[in-house]
Amino acid sequence: MSKTLAEMATDVLSTADGRAKTALSRRYAAEWAAARLAGNAPETGTANPPMHPARPNEPALLNPRDVPRRKPGTPEGRIAILHAVAHIELNAVDLHWDLLARFGHVEMPAGYYDDWVKAADEESKHFNLMADCLEAHGSHYGALPAHAGMWQAAEDTAEDLMGRLAVVPMVLEARGLDVTLGMIKIFKQAKDTQTIEALEVIYGEEVGHVAYGSKWFHFLCGRHNLDPKPVFHTLVRKYFHSTLRPPFNEEKRAEAGIPPDFYWPLTEINDA
């Protein structure tokens, strides 16, 4: 294997089509894991990833205000949910590879790379699962408009690894833990077994991504002799342009290593 991990990451980021992106992502993840097992992992390296990853021409990306809302109790509403989750998952594939491409200059233990390659692989699986569900309902990824601005967190934290870990896995992915059970309930009412099973895979694996975020955020705090909780609050307030919204899935957040005093203070407008 001649490519560095950062170069592989850039290849994934530069692939536009959703299925092609996830196929390449999964191939590189398997190559990385096999090489690590054999004791000859490639260099992690550095790269110049694009500021915006390549994406397919469709879906059209709209301001969240302009994305039409549909009732979750209808088939159209459920397709809209699947489409929104597929979009989040494709974004997550790029977010994890971007982490590997953009911060190659920060030296980290080998387990850090293993974790994020595994997370990127799982996001690729999640996108494929959601795309499969959409296709089973006669739709496809790209058929509906999707939220623009999901890449904002990546842009805002492009030069701050601790900020990236605080906002992406520990806020955005943790939010996924809060909302997925409600989504599963909607598809249980519709007796949609394929989607229920897919969402349960996603729910189970996302705990791991949040945990990786917490683990490596705490690692970096330790490296720089910083107190994690106030640093987390400062970084989220700096880079995340909103307050956090309860209800929180306290059990899964705890499982992922995020205690209540990390997120509850961020539900309030900061006047400190």
Ligand SMILES: [Fe+2]
């Ligand atoms: Fe995911």
Ligand SMILES: [Fe+2]
């Ligand atoms: Fe994730």
